[in-house]
Amino acid sequence: MAYRAKVIALDHVDGSFKEQYKRTYDYANEVLTRNLGSTVQVKVEPNEDEPIFKRLYVFLKACKDNFVSCRPIIGLNGAFLKGKYGEELLIIVGRDANDQMLAYSIMEVENKATWKWFMELLVEDLGGEPICASCTFISDQQKTPIRQFQKKKKIPGKQLKRLMWKATTTTHPQTWEKEMTNIKELNIEAFKYLIKIPLRYKSRSRFTTTSKCDTLVNNMSEAFNSVMVHTRSKLIISMMEETQFYIMKRWASNRTKSQSLSRIICPKIKTRLNKESHLTKFKIPSWSAEKLLEVRHASQVGEKLVVDLDKYECTCRKWAISGIPCCHALTVMKFLNLDVEDFIPCWFRKATYQETYSSIVYLINGKNMWDITPYNDIFPPRKRALPGIPKKKRRLEEWEFIRDDIRMRKGGLHKRCGICRQMGHNRTSC
Known part of the structure; x- marks a missing residue:
């Protein structure tokens, strides 16, 4: 009874599932009208006069402009929707200058055919194969x-x-x-x-040195999924509106943040440089040429590396892969009395960060103000019977099951047994 009451209440607030699918074309038209230059693709399964929904792809104009200022690395990820039709949300996430969503799509199922359709549209929106050939893609299977x-x-x-x-x-x-x-x-x-x-x-x-990113995992996409987990149980158009609203808020917040930066280098990059700089006290530089030096460890015999400032290289390869000078390069810069900021790539600078979020994500009007498109109403996809009971909570990592003095126990209190009065267990396990 409680579940049925909840469904009735949600229908009053957001509308029914069927009614929202019928307005998919109207939603797509509203997004294109309000955000000129965006890409919205709707794919349906022909069924006489009752087309069945299959896929919806959205790439906002502001996100396209944003990618020009991002590093050429893209995270791919998929997440199950919690609605009654068992669809999936596919997303693409980029990395901005401060080391922090490009396109998103709803699919009937996550498989090779749907990813191919999604990636073909993405490659076309990003400028074609010549540009995407230099990009690095991280899948959601990286761990x-x-x-x-x-x-x-x-x-x-x-x-x-x-x-x-x-x-x-x-x-x-x-x-x-x-x-x-x-x-x-x-x-x-x-x-x-x-x-x-x-x-x-x-x-x-x-790793190649083109992406200027040394990340090993796709946590940037996982982080977006965790933020949007509450929207994945909503109806299709309500969920798409919530997603666009989140992107708009993030764009506006980062735009304000970028204008308040006092340094040329972004804060997270500066923090990373400070950590590397702390290690320079153990390094000893030796001159070979004007900007070619050998760096040795003060105590570890055999640790010798070559730093070439003209080529922006260190033989440890850390600088070339990440784009951020390593402790060996910083040692040489200090020795030659050079400014570190002169060796930081444009991707990590305040000007690039401001350029990234200079575009505006325009919100759309309410459903009552949308234009009625001449296309046939779309019907919901066929239900997929998934095994087991639907889960809304994310899967926890192994370390998250550990409870110690740092991580709080249930209710923030230690267990005390009611029989022996000892800490750490209760009556059932005494």
């Missing part, structure tokens, strides 16, 4: 190798996981080979499993 291996092989993981992440995060090929040797000695099955994965997908040591 699976370690998890799946440990799950399938049932190998307890702390030491193995630590070695895997060391091999993944290292920026130099020789260091990667050393860590892989350590994994081989610890567990030969883990080594065989990892060595099958193409190197460019699993280690920073094989």
Whole structure:
């Protein structure tokens, strides 16, 4: 009874599912009218005079303008919608100058055909294959190798996981080979499993230097999903309006934030530089040429790297991959009394950050003010019976199940047994 009452109440507030699907074309027309230059595509399944909804793709003009000032790295992700038809929301997220959504789409199901349709539209909107060929795409499957291996092989993981992440995060090929040797000695099955994965997908040591981004995971897309989790249970048009409203608020907030910056370099990049700068006290530079120097560690024998400021390179490859000077490069800059800001790429500067959010996301009118389009009404997609009970909560990571002195327990209190009066358990487990 409570569920039925909730459905009736939602119908009064947002309208019924069927009524919202009927106005899909009207919504698309309103978005295109209010945000000139945007792309909205509606795909339906022909069914006599009753076309059935399949897909909806939206790429706002402000998001197109935004990507010009972003680094050439794009995060892909998908999320299940919590409505009655079992659809999925696909999103594309870029990275701005301050290291922080481009397009979004609703699909009947997430598979190769729907992703192909989505990516073809995206490539066309971003300027075609010549531009997208230089972009790096991060899928939503980036965390699976370690998890799946440990799950399938049932190998307890702390030491193995630590070695895997060391091999993944290292920026130099020789260091990667050393860590892989350590994994081989610890567990030969883990080594065989990892060595099958193409190197460019699993280690920073094989990353290219075009994207100027050293991220290993797709958390930028996951973060957007977590923000929009409450909207995924809404009706289709209500959800699309909420998504556009969130983008508008984010654009306006970042536009105001960018205007208040006092430094040439964005805050998060400055914080990262400060961390690298803290390590320079252990480095000793030695002159070879005007801007070509060797940097050694004060105590670790054998750690010697070459920094070439003219080429913006250090042999550790950290600078070339991320675009942010490493501790070795900062050591040389301090030694030569050079300004670090002169070696920061345009992607991390205040001017680029302001340019990124200079475009405006225009909101749309209410449903009562939309123009009626001449197209046939769209009907909801066929219901997909998904296994199990629908879940609204996200899956927690392993570390989130741990409760210690830092992370609060249920209600913020420690358990106390009513029988023995000891802390840490209750009557049922005494």
